[in-house]
Every structure is written in structure tokens, then in C-alpha cells.
Amino acid sequence: LMVWLRRCTHYLFIVVVAVNSTLLTINAGDYIFYTDWAWTSFTVFSISQTLMLAVGATYYLTFTGVPGTATYYGLIMTVYTWVAKGAWFALGYPYDFIVTPIWLPSAMLLDLAYWATKRNKHSLILFGGVLVGMSLPLFNMVNLITVANPLETAFKYPRPTLPPYMTPIEPQVGKFYNSPVALGAGAGAVLSVTFTALGCKLNTWTYRWMAA
Numbered sequence: 001l002m003v004w005l006r007r008c009t010h011y012l013f014i015v016v017v018a019v020n021s022t023l024l025t026i027n028a029g030d031y032i033f034y035t036d037w038a039w040t041s042f043t044v045f046s047i048s049q050t051l052m053l054a055v056g057a058t059y060y061l062t063f064t065g066v067p068g069t070a071t072y073y074g075l076i077m078t079v080y081t082w083v084a085k086g087a088w089f090a091l092g093y094p095y096d097f098i099v100t101p102i103w104l105p106s107a108m109l110l111d112l113a114y115w116a117t118k119r120n121k122h123s124l125i126l127f128g129g130v131l132v133g134m135s136l137p138l139f140n141m142v143n144l145i146t147v148a149n150p151l152e153t154a155f156k157y158p159r160p161t162l163p164p165y166m167t168p169i170e171p172q173v174g175k176f177y178n179s180p181v182a183l184g185a186g187a188g189a190v191l192s193v194t195f196t197a198l199g200c201k202l203n204t205w206t207y208r209w210m211a212a
Contacts, residue, residue: 013206014060018073021052022080029081029099031144039180042144045101046137046184051195053077053103054132057110058124058199063206067115074107097147102139106132110196121200129196133188137181 028045031038048107055068078100086099109131110124117123 009206009209011042013101014063014073017059018076019057019080021056022077022084025049025052025077025101026081026084028087029085029101029140029143032097032099032147038182040181042137043184043187046140046180047187048189049101049103049140050106050133050136050188050192053106053136054110054129054195055199055202057107058128058196059202061114062121062124062200062203065119067111070107070110070114071104074103077105079101099143099147102143103136105139106136109135125193125196125200129193132196133190133192134185136188139183141181 011034025045025048027091028049031042053074057073060073061067061070063069081100084098088098089095110128113131114120114124117127
């Protein structure tokens, strides 16, 4: 019974990590709601999304050892987010304003790095981490620019959770305004290596706990 319970705990951890990754990044696609600081929030959110994707997907990938599971993990996060974004639609926001962060291409690159290096964990950390960190801001900016009339829509549909007294009067230009993609990708390329290593380490710790 204990062996069965400990093996099932692996799958429980996968679900917990996937759900919590989604919960922590659920509003990370709403850059445009922060109209005055959109590009600054884009940079910060790029790093937070990279963290949650890289850690969870790497943990799942190294647990199964099968290339393709990182993409599956990214798909889980995407579907969870689609469902949650239904709340925005229920509040009256138009479909073409609801932004869901794009994780799948970056997760696919993680799988590719693992597969191309014949399941070498160290190459996964270095190459996969850099690929995820550099690609995620790029894909999400492409995602973001497809939103119809973002500035007009943002003022037409103010974020429900923002009290009137906090509504900015004048637009403020964030310090990262000039190149949010470059800054997000640059920071992501460095930090993602650490994030990916953490995902591998979590898997190692889990195995050690199971073997105890």
C-alpha cells in the first residue's frame, strides 16, 4: 500500500504544480489592463511565466523521461487558463481582448532540447532553459499585438478589481518601455537556466522521498 501511495504522490505533485503554475500566471496575460505600465508589467510577467513553465515542465519531463511531456504540461496550463479567462468574458469583456499567455511553443523547445541531446539533463538545463527564457517574451508579444484596439478597450473596460481612487490620471512611461521583449528575453535567458535546474532538482528530491 505504501509503495502505491508514494508512486501516486508523483502524479499528485504533477497536478499540484500544474494547477498552481496556472493560478500564479492566470492574470499574467492581462498586460494591457495595466495600461500606464503595460510594458513594465510585460517584462515582469515574462519572467514569472518563464519561472512557472520552466520549473513545472522540467519537473514533469524529467519525471517521465519522455520528450513531449513538457508540451503536454504547457497544454494543461493553457487549457486551465482558457477556462479561467471565461470569467473575463462573463464580466462583459470582448473575446478579442482576452489574452491567454502562450506557453506551448516554449514548452516544445524544452522538449526538443531534451530529445536532441538524447535526454541529457545538463543540456536540458542549459539549452532548454535559454530557449524557454528567450522565446516566451517573443511569443507573448506576438500574442499581445493581436489584441484589437488595446488602449481604447482598456479604458472602455476598466479592470473590475481596480478601485476608482487608484485609477491613474496621467499615463506614466515605465523605465522598460523601449524594449520589453529584449529585456524579458535577456533576463529570461539567464534566469531560466536556474528555473530549469530547480525543476530537475525537485524531481530528484521527490525520488529520494519515494525511496525512503
